[in-house]
Amino acid sequence: MSEAPSPVSVRVELGARSYDILIGPGLLQDAGHHFAARLPGARALVVSDRTVAALHADRLLASLARAGVAATLLTLPPGETTKSFDHLMTVVDRILAERLERGDAVVALGGGVIGDLSGFAAGIARRGMRFVQVPTSLLAQVDSSVGGKTGINSPRGKNLVGVFHQPALVLADTDVLDTLPEREFRAGYAEVVKYGLIDRPDFFEWLEANRAAIFAGGPARVEAVAASCRAKAAVVAGDEREDGDRALLNLGHTFGHALESVARYDPARLVHGEGVSVGMALAHRFSRRLGLCPGQDAVRAEAHLRAAGLPTRIQEIPGEGFTLEALMDRIAQDKKVTRGSLTFILTHGLGRSFVARDVAPEALGAFLAEELAG
Amino acid sequence: MSEAPSPVSVRVELGARSYDILIGPGLLQDAGHHFAARLPGARALVVSDRTVAALHADRLLASLARAGVAATLLTLPPGETTKSFDHLMTVVDRILAERLERGDAVVALGGGVIGDLSGFAAGIARRGMRFVQVPTSLLAQVDSSVGGKTGINSPRGKNLVGVFHQPALVLADTDVLDTLPEREFRAGYAEVVKYGLIDRPDFFEWLEANRAAIFAGGPARVEAVAASCRAKAAVVAGDEREDGDRALLNLGHTFGHALESVARYDPARLVHGEGVSVGMALAHRFSRRLGLCPGQDAVRAEAHLRAAGLPTRIQEIPGEGFTLEALMDRIAQDKKVTRGSLTFILTHGLGRSFVARDVAPEALGAFLAEELAG
Numbered sequence: 001m002s003e004a005p006s007p008v009s010v011r012v013e014l015g016a017r018s019y020d021i022l023i024g025p026g027l028l029q030d031a032g033h034h035f036a037a038r039l040p041g042a043r044a045l046v047v048s049d050r051t052v053a054a055l056h057a058d059r060l061l062a063s064l065a066r067a068g069v070a071a072t073l074l075t076l077p078p079g080e081t082t083k084s085f086d087h088l089m090t091v092v093d094r095i096l097a098e099r100l101e102r103g104d105a106v107v108a109l110g111g112g113v114i115g116d117l118s119g120f121a122a123g124i125a126r127r128g129m130r131f132v133q134v135p136t137s138l139l140a141q142v143d144s145s146v147g148g149k150t151g152i153n154s155p156r157g158k159n160l161v162g163v164f165h166q167p168a169l170v171l172a173d174t175d176v177l178d179t180l181p182e183r184e185f186r187a188g189y190a191e192v193v194k195y196g197l198i199d200r201p202d203f204f205e206w207l208e209a210n211r212a213a214i215f216a217g218g219p220a221r222v223e224a225v226a227a228s229c230r231a232k233a234a235v236v237a238g239d240e241r242e243d244g245d246r247a248l249l250n251l252g253h254t255f256g257h258a259l260e261s262v263a264r265y266d267p268a269r270l271v272h273g274e275g276v277s278v279g280m281a282l283a284h285r286f287s288r289r290l291g292l293c294p295g296q297d298a299v300r301a302e303a304h305l306r307a308a309g310l311p312t313r314i315q316e317i318p319g320e321g322f323t324l325e326a327l328m329d330r331i332a333q334d335k336k337v338t339r340g341s342l343t344f345i346l347t348h349g350l351g352r353s354f355v356a357r358d359v360a361p362e363a364l365g366a367f368l369a370e371e372l373a374g
Numbered sequence: 375m376s377e378a379p380s381p382v383s384v385r386v387e388l389g390a391r392s393y394d395i396l397i398g399p400g401l402l403q404d405a406g407h408h409f410a411a412r413l414p415g416a417r418a419l420v421v422s423d424r425t426v427a428a429l430h431a432d433r434l435l436a437s438l439a440r441a442g443v444a445a446t447l448l449t450l451p452p453g454e455t456t457k458s459f460d461h462l463m464t465v466v467d468r469i470l471a472e473r474l475e476r477g478d479a480v481v482a483l484g485g486g487v488i489g490d491l492s493g494f495a496a497g498i499a500r501r502g503m504r505f506v507q508v509p510t511s512l513l514a515q516v517d518s519s520v521g522g523k524t525g526i527n528s529p530r531g532k533n534l535v536g537v538f539h540q541p542a543l544v545l546a547d548t549d550v551l552d553t554l555p556e557r558e559f560r561a562g563y564a565e566v567v568k569y570g571l572i573d574r575p576d577f578f579e580w581l582e583a584n585r586a587a588i589f590a591g592g593p594a595r596v597e598a599v600a601a602s603c604r605a606k607a608a609v610v611a612g613d614e615r616e617d618g619d620r621a622l623l624n625l626g627h628t629f630g631h632a633l634e635s636v637a638r639y640d641p642a643r644l645v646h647g648e649g650v651s652v653g654m655a656l657a658h659r660f661s662r663r664l665g666l667c668p669g670q671d672a673v674r675a676e677a678h679l680r681a682a683g684l685p686t687r688i689q690e691i692p693g694e695g696f697t698l699e700a701l702m703d704r705i706a707q708d709k710k711v712t713r714g715s716l717t718f719i720l721t722h723g724l725g726r727s728f729v730a731r732d733v734a735p736e737a738l739g740a741f742l743a744e745e746l747a748g
């Protein structure tokens with residue numbers, strides 16, 4: 001039955017909640033086989049958005065059917081607004097209407113929006129059902145598919161409501177990424193670069209040498225996804241619920257979230273990965289300004305992001321609103337604030353990031369004022 | 375500051391999620407002290423219903439204020455319909471509006487409805503905040519305050535949506551129970567009896583000797599609550615997520631849920647504890663009929679429930695609808711069904727319950743037909 005080459009397997013070690021991420025070209029063909037082998041007897045509700053479903057749902061459902069897995073499909077509108085209480089209720093209600101049991105699985109076929117929403121629904125229906133991710137964006141394959149974070153947005157902010165709910169299996173088909181718009185692939189690549197910049201200088205160097213091959217597809221892309229998943233899995237295994245070192249994964253994200261918020265999460269202006277790219281560049285320049293990071297390392301990080309076609313300066317983001325006040329306000333509101341103290345991920349150089357727990361707001365303000373002055 | 379006697383402390387052992395249940399008369403007076411000692415620096419959102427808030431909220435808020443805990447109050451309508459998606463959103467939104475952080479606490483002041491709803495909100499706001507229970511019903515003190523089950527109802531059934539979210543602290547003031555209607559106290563007592571019937575024959579005997587004293591209040595009541603919490607804590611510690619032995623806690627509940635469902639969850643007809651009482655009596659008689667349980671044990675279990683003023687037969691429930699078809703349909707729908715097989719808690723005698731995983735539907739049908747024939 002299986003015609004694709006054997007996938008690369010990355011294990012996320014979380015005790016009783018451990019799971020495998022399978023990564024490879026053409027994996028969607030064999031999804032049913034892998035599902036049935038690991039969740040014998042389970043039924044499936046596949047959740048997708050209309051755009052992704054039109055491209056990939058038939059293949060996934062056919063593969064599940066070949067493996068004898070009873071499955072139905074629920075399609076939702078594409079876009080960030082789908083991460084709402086209303087759509088959460090829709091998914092939960094469908095799970096209950098199908099009389100799925102705890103041992104059955106919700107299968108998320110899509111990017112981060114579908115994964116976050118479906119994982120949350122799986123986490124609360126019957127107080128927790130099984131969950132399988134089939135991420136179809138690079139961002140989802142290297143980031144949201146690892147770590148069990150699920151959630152929706154609230155009118156008061158993004159991802160403010162959710163649970164930690166680990167999947168039972170992740171199937172990342174790297175061929176599927178060929179259907180992504182170039183801009184979305186680039187945005188996901190920002191998160192790949194992030195793993196190098198956090199604590200893997202060798203991986204960063206490898207990315208410098210292999211960027212074009214990764215964008216083209218083939219074995220370099222599989223390796224980039226696998227290395228990213230391994231990097232995130234190592235962090236998550238040490239800190240499942242984000243109480244400590246997992247904060248390193250937020251490199252570039254405090255700045256990035258503030259930028260996304262000021263841009264009103266308008267994807268025409270800024271998508272998440274682009275915000276992270278600018279945010280990582282800012283984190284490196286801020287670290288250099290504080291005398292923590294050699295100038296040449298900050299330059300090299302920024303150069304690689306630019307070579308990938310990613311923005312690295314606030315001025316590159318179209319539209320208005322990027323004032324010092326707006327940015328400082330957003331940073332103070334960031335949900336990763338702990339008891340009022342500002343936590344930032346800074347760096348001592350390429351691949352030498354660390355958690356700085358008491359960044360002085362004055363220093364941050366002075367730095368951002370300079371950046372905005374351009 | 376503290377004037378009440380030292381409370382009894384019951385530890386729920388769940389590794390990093392372990393917590394204490396403090397039990398004693400007048401404990402509400404000292405709630406702030408205990409809260410601040412265990413959650414230093416945390417702020418609180420107290421969630422209650424209007425009935426309970428009118429009786430007890432002032433005392434709790436004053437105690438928190440004396441201990442220097444910043445707290446605000448959210449009151450919701452009383453009754454089971456409050457366990458809805460809409461009210462869940464209300465609580466979550468208030469948590470976010472107050473800018474409470476993960477280390478702050480949602481405090482549930484009320485019975486099972488408020489505890490289940492607030493615990494669920496605490497479990498999903500910011501992907502999990504701290505949670506403190508101040509149970510004000512006997513049922514909540516001996517059952518829902520132990521084990522971390524939270525949730526709401528769906529139009530498709532009760533408690534079908536929720537999470538496991540352990541509290542950081544439980545404060546059970548046994549004096550508060552004096553304000554309960556007699557019928558509600560009795561209904562809670564059914565769950566106390568349950569712990570004896572599951573696997574504590576000595577406790578069951580002690581209840582036979584001390585029932586009147588427990589209803590009157592005083593040390594026997596504290597001991598009954600503490601022993602119940604210890605019993606549930608022991609089961610929960612062995613099976614946090616209800617994959618195995620925790621099922622024993624459902625003694626009387628498969629029948630009970632079916633009866634509640636047929637009675638349309640109308641509290642004028644049947645409240646949960648009464649359903650459990652009839653359900654436990656049915657489980658004992660069914661076990662006797664299957665030749666598993668000595669007749670005298672079934673009689674003694676039933677006699678104690680009746681002595682406490684609790685119903686033990688389906689015919690005692692007012693109203694129509696208790697047909698064999700309706701009951702069998704509800705039992706088949708019970709959310710504790712695993713992959714289609716009927717799981718029942720049966721018993722070999724007083725305090726000798728066990729999980730029966732393949733009860734023949736025919737035997738069950740024949741037994742219920744006889745019961746309904748009277």
